[in-house]
Amino acid sequence: xxxxxxxxxxxxxxATISSVVSILETFFKQEFLDKVTAGDTLIxxxxxxxxxxxxxxxxxxDNCGIELPVxxxxxxxxxxxxxxxxxxxVTHNNGIVDTRHVARFPTxxxxxxQRVSPSFADAHDALQLARKLVYxxx
Numbered sequence: 719x720x721x722x723x724x725x726x727x728x729x730x731x732x733a734t735i736s737s738v739v740s741i742l743e744t745f746f747k748q749e750f751l752d753k754v755t756a757g758d759t760l761i762x763x764x765x766x767x768x769x770x771x772x773x774x775x776x777x778x779x780d781n782c783g784i785e786l787p788v789x790x791x792x793x794x795x796x797x798x799x800x801x802x803x804x805x806x807x808v809t810h811n812n813g814i815v816d817t818r819h820v821a822r823f824p825t826x827x828x829x830x831x832q833r834v835s836p837s838f839a840d841a842h843d844a845l846q847l848a849r850k851l852v853y854x855x856x
Contacts, residue, residue, distance in 0.1 A: 727838065734841035735805045738848045743768040746778075749855055754781045771802050789854035790847060798847045800826060804836055
């Protein structure tokens with residue numbers, strides 16, 4: 719009813735996914751710095767590299783011998799990547815699908831110019847997948 723009409727549910731789901739991305743970014747960075755000698759020099763000048771899931775996976779693969787996509791499984795990894803993509807649209811593009819999103823996620827089934835808003839199921843998945851990654855790494 720009214721909560722949905724007011725956009726409260728979508729905002730809560732979006733905020734949850736944003737929090738998950740922030741928490742994972744912090745976790746990935748700290749674990750990387752704990753595991754990799756001179757890790758800080760490896761990530762210098764790369765911006766929020768741990769906020770970019772594929773870049774984080776590459777750093778872990780190359781420097782820790784840890785395959786983040788394997789820890790989750792392909793389908794779950796792809797789902798988390800998509801949730802990161804949706805968060806990016808909501809945070810940086812007012813939820814509007816752009817050409818970059820369609821190119822990165824061709825099976826998402828959205829069109830350029832369409833507005834996306836995360837659901838409670840999306841937020842739940844983000845939490846569950848993050849938990850599995852954290853427990854898989856530590």
